Amino acid sequence: MAGNDWINSYLEAILDAGGAAGEISAAAGGGSGVAGASGEKRDKSSLMLRERGRFSPARYFVEEVISGFDETDLYKTWVRTSAMRSPQERNTRLENMSWRIWNLARKKKQIEGEEASRLSKQHQEREEARQYAAADFSEDLSEGEKGENSNEPSIHDERTMTRMPRIGSTDAIEAWASQHKDKKLYIVLISIHGLIRGENMELGRDSDTGGQVKYVVELARALGSTPGIYRVDLLTRQISAPDVDWSYGEPTEMLSPICSENFGHEMGESSGAYIVRIPFGPRDKYIPKEHLWPYIQEFVDGALVHIVQMSKVLGEQVGSGQPVWPVVIHGHYADAGDSAALLSGALNVPMVFTGHSLGRDKLEQILKQGRQTRDEINATYKIMRRIEAEELCLDASEIIITSTRQEIEQQWGLYDGFDLTMARKLRARIKRGVSCFGRYMPRMIAIPPGMEFSHIAPHDVDLDGEAGNEDDSASPDPPIWADIMRFFSNPRKPMILALARPDPKKNITTLIKAFGEHRELRNLANLTLIMGNRDVIDEMSSTNAAVLTSVLKLIDKYDLYGQVAYPKHHKQSEVPDIYRLAARTKGVFINCAFIEPFGLTLIEAAAYGLPMVATRNGGPVDIHRVLDNGILVDPHNQNEIAEALYKLVSDKHLWAQCRQNGLKNIHQFSWPEHCKNYLSRVGTLKPRHPRWQKSNDATEISEADSPEDSLRDVHDISLNLKLSLDSEKSGSKEGNSNIVRRHLEDAVQKLSISVSASSVEGLSENVRWPSLCGRKHIIVIAVDSVQDADFVQIIKNIFEASSYRRLSCSVGFVLSTSKSISEIHALLISGGIETSDFDAFICNSGSDLCYPSSSSEDMLSPAELPFMIDLDYHTQIEYRWGGEGLRKTLIRWAAEKNSESGQNVIVEDEESSSTYCISFKVTNTEAASPVKEIRRTMRIQALRCHVLYSHDGSKLNVIPVLASRSQALRYLYIRWGVELSNMTVVVGESGDTDYESLLGGVHKTIILKGSFNAVPNQVHAARSYSLQDVVSFEKPGLASVEGYGPDNLKSALQKFGILKD
Incomplete structure (x- = not known):
């Protein structure tokens, strides 16, 4: 002090x-x-x-x-x-x-003690869980099992990965470009927060509009100019708020291609890179990222519509009439990662994720300060929702792209879903063809961000230039130079340049103290602080305003007038000129942030010949290892910072050597290098896309919303199957989904002879599920919080309220529940309701999708039920399903919980289980483990699944990680063209633990209120975050109804235009 x-x-x-x-x-x-x-x-x-x-x-x-x-x-x-x-x-x-x-x-001190205790308990739990995984790995497999497993394709298989040489010359770039020019790939990038546009980016305007915005825009532009890539879409939020520029409200913006001989731009009607703005959330408000969570589901629905439509357009242009699905969906930051996971599951395409900064790391940093408890931090940053989104990204991603190795080892290692040691073991087992017992781990790949060097003029990197050479140039000085120089009493001194937004973690105040207290450094150099753009400090966010106020006070305290520049405004296009000015004066660039995920500005500065002083925490370590163009320092040690700066500006030989090293090695951070590494990794992924689309299928749907064409799909054997109780039971015990599918398809083939002999007209009379395509509105009944008698009455009242539309066949009905299909059948029979009254049944919490069948001529035995199961839906959701390995782990976990409590709290429910749903009965909800605890236990063991309680907590369902009832609705849109905006979901005041996912989205929602709703119990209370943090109860398409009488339901349906007044 x-x-x-x-x-x-x-x-x-x-x-x-x-x-x-x-x-x-x-x-x-x-x-x-x-x-x-x-x-x-x-x-x-x-x-x-x-x-x-x-x-x-x-x-x-x-x-x-x-x-x-x-x-x-x-x-x-x-x-x-x-x-x-x-x-x-x-x-x-x-x-x-x-x-x-x-x-x-x-x-x-109390917070520190609680955190230490929590971390110790967490470490113990992780070690115990991973010991179980290690015990499974130690089991010996027979040679037959090894042979069978070795033939199965794996998303982790690296045997096809190519090791291409680093692009360090024009010849290498051209050779690689020639090799990939015939591909026509479609890539989707997602970055939903902040202000994103292609030109004149407002970087530093707020904490959401920073380096990530610049990175994703330049990545999209670079990929769009890369050989083999036909189109790149960068999806973000459409903002029409009065306090932001009109350009952020434009639906589409084409990014200009990189003008470089190292890139070959693919010309075509829809080719190139685009910013596509999806409207979601309040249309007239700019929303900080912490408050975007309630609108994620709405973004996913809007993005899904765009991707499906664009895939068809590209199919007409370059796909020979077949849809060109994205080769990958790449989410940036937690909010976009959560969206990418849902889109990946809905479309069955691979997902890639880049965190940029991670929630657990931020949480640990804030807790170390000791000023706020976990609850206080979560109230401010919604940090628990963010962390859960990042855990989901680990569950769903095939590749996690980081900027540095430090991020892999020190930051991702904090998460339940990733363990570097286990990841290596899994990869080794996959290479040997040995079973992983249903365990999966994403690949972690460090690919440094790129930079576009074509705009850097030759004189900018002239190693022989002197500080006084600027007068030799015939062109006038850029205006930003005068804005900076006016602050200095001696503008010819070397300039120490810092370019960062006024955020506490950027550590600007320590830099000023280091400069102000080092007399020799002050005499030798000037300091320039580019801290974003500002008008009135009091109108800025409290955090940014506090940092700027501290900066101004420190300048006054050390009397640094004439030695420090802090201009109020600059354009993004002027940043290169600022680097040039610092290089002209033989200056130094500094980034002394407490922790820097990567440090893109360090690469930019090096490209203009500026040596660096950088924090040794984070990405700058890897940058320095490649460039060797400066000094790394402890950001908490102001004396070390001052000495490093003084050493570089006072030693001309050292300065020149660092400059030369940076310019010599900077090509390793070029965009061609980045894109080549990116595509070489993406190219190893097993292609995935909707399975029913087959290039050699003459009866494939060309227009998903055409009922006539939809009838052709009866020739698709995956839907010509009567769901049998016997086959359901055998499927649940089989463990291997491929074997189950073969058995089911064998049964279908026996039935296909009579089906193929039938006419289309005959089939249309018996098969009701194609009628989904002709409905104008779909009412989805998903009320969980009521007794069975009330549930049946709700169904009848909805039928009565919509009787006119029902008779005209313009309204269809879908039953969405956690019950098994046999339980649904029994419930409908007890209520006197025909299965044919519904168009589809979403069963087992979204792990099964069935359609009614009124045909009885093909029924083989009384045990069969009048439903057809959609096996194509299973191919959509089976990604990373642990199968029998997951089931054994869950049974072992349940046995331990029962042993701890001294009673059978949770027991397996084999009758309700199916191939993609492992069910348990819960006998004591008060003693039941919270969902977050079960999910965490599975993640620690690299088992990916969706855990949820149903039936008021008396039942536990474990289904595939990307399966859910809301995802099933998206499948109906992709498969049959049922518009999501034409769906109305009816729910209660509470429900299963997947309740929140049913409230969001572009569909309408009716909430039935009243005493008939069950009171939420312990399993609902133990949430990681409050429901209000993730659901907007003010969205226009939401209505609440007291009771469930036909008249009340009718008025709600009239409000949404489903029924006429």
């Missing part, structure tokens, strides 16, 4: 004794910038002083309080209290404030 004179005055007031100033001054560092005296005295314990009768509140304050809290906040409080004229009142206020701060110190 050296140099803080206000501290001395504060401590004097606490003691109310001026004679203690000498001791106080020594304890606080004397206020002179010399800390030697304090170093000797701080060794003594304040408690020991108290025991000796010489307790010093001043020293206790310095030792125990100041070191743990932000001095800006303390200073503001001191200013308010010292303004009191009455000494007595002032001292009383200061005494009270001292006790308050002491309580804060105790709170900090």
Whole structure:
């Protein structure tokens, strides 16, 4: 705390004794910038002083309080209290404030203790779970099993991965481009928060519009100009708010291709890179990323419509009439990753994820500060929802792309779903063709971001240039130079350049202290701070305003006028000119953030010949390893920062060597290099897309919303199957989905002879499921929180309320429930409801999809049910399904829980289980484990699944990770063209633990309120985050109804235009 004179005055007031100033001054560092005296005295314990009768509140304050809290906040409080004229009142206020701060110190220690205990318990649980996985791995397999498993394709298989040489020359680039030019790939990128546009990006405008925005736009542009890629869509949010530019409301923006001979742009009607803005959430508001979570489902629905339509358009252009599905969906940041996972599951295409910054790492950093509890942090940042989204990305992604190895080892290692050691073991087992027992781990790939160098003029990288050569240029100086130079009394001194938004984690205040307290550095160099754009500080966010205020106060404190530049505005297009100015003056670029995920500005600066001083925490370590163009420092050590800067600006030989090293190696961070590495990894993924689309199928649907064409799909054997209780039972025990599918298809082939002999007209009379395509509206009944008798009555009342539309066949019905198909059949029979009254049944919490069949001529035995199961739906959801390995682990987990409680809390329910749903009965909901705990236990063992409670917590279903009832509705849109916006979902006031996913989206929602709803119990209360954090109850397409009478239901349906008034 050296140099803080206000501290001395504060401590004097606490003691109310001026004679203690000498001791106080020594304890606080004397206020002179010399800390030697304090170093000797701080060794003594304040408690020991108290025991000796010489307790010093001043020293206790310095030792125990100041070191743990932000001095800006303390200073503001001191200013308010010292303004009191009455000494007595002032001292009383200061005494009270001292006790308050002491309580804060105790709170900090309490938080630290709780976190230490939590981390210790978490570590123990992880070790126990991974021991189980290791025990499974140690089991010996027979040679026959090894042979069978070795023939199965795997998404982890690296045997086809090619090791291409690094692109370091034009010849290598051209050779690689020629090899891939015949491909016609479609790639979808997603980045939904912040302000995104192709030109004049407003970087630094707020915390959401930073380096990620620049990265995703340039990545889209570079991929769109890469040989083999026909189209790239960057999906983001459409914003029509009055306080942002109109360009963010444009539905589509084409990105100009990179003008470089190293790229070959694929010309075509819809080719290139585009920003596609999807409307979701309030149309007239700009929403920070922390508050976007309630609208994710709506974005997914809108993005799904765009991708399906674009796939058809591209199919007409380059796919010989067949849809060109995305080769990959790539999410950026947690919110887009959550969206990408749902889209990947709905479309059955591979997913890639880039975190940019991770929630668990941020949570740990904030907790270390000791100022906020977990609940307080979550209330501000919605951090638990973000972490769960990142865990889902680990579940769903085939590849996780990071910028550095440090991110893999130190940041992703904090997550339940990733363990580097287990990932290596799984890859080794896959290569040997040995079973992984249903366990999966995404590939972690470090690919540094790229940079486009074509706009850098040759004189910008002239190693022989001197600082005075700018006068030789015939072109005028860029305007931004004058904006910066006007701050300096001697503008010819080397410039230390920092380019970062005013965020506390960027550590700008430490940089100013380092500069201000190093006399030689101040004499030798100037400091330029480019901290985004601002108009009025008081109108900025509180966090950014606080940082800027601290910066201005420090400049005044050290009297740095004439030595520090801090312009208010700059354009993104002017950033290269700023780098050029710093290079002209033989300056240095600095990034001293506490932690930097990558540090793209370091690469940009190096491209203009600027040596760097950078934090040793995060990505700069990898950048420095490649470029070797500067010095890494501890961001918490201001003396180390100052010495590194002084060393580079004072030693001309070192400066020139660092500059030369950076320019020599910078090509390794080019966009061609990045795109080549990116595609070489993506190219190893097993292609996935909707399975019913076959290039050699003459009866394939050309227009999904055509009922006539849909009837052709009766020739698809996957739907010509009567669902049998016997086959359901055998399927649940089989374990291997491929074997089950073969058995089912064998049975179908026996029936296909009579089917093929039937006419289309005859089939249309008996098969009801194609009628989905002709419905104008679909009512989805998904009420979970009621008894069976109420449930049956709700169905009847909905039928009655929509009787007119029902008779005209313009309204269809889908039953969506966690019940098995046999339970549904029994329920409908008990209520006197025909199965043919529905168009589809979403069963087992979304793991099965069935259609009614009124035909009885093909029924083989009384055990069969009048339903047809959609096996194509299973191919959509079976991704990373653990099968028998998952089932054994769950049974072992249930046995342990029963042993711990001394009773059978949870037991397997074989009758309700199916091939893709493992069910358990819960006998004591109060003793049941929360969903988040079960999910965490499975993730630690690399088992990917969707865990949910149903039947008011009395039943537990475990289904494939990307299966759900809301995903089943999206499948109906993709498979049959049933518009999601034409669906109305009817739910209760509460429901199964997947309740939240049924409320969001573009469909309409009717909530039935009343005492008939079951009261949420323990399994619903133990949520990771509140329902309000992830669901918007103010969306236009939501209506609440008291009771479930026909008249109330009718009025709600009329509100949505389903029924006429």
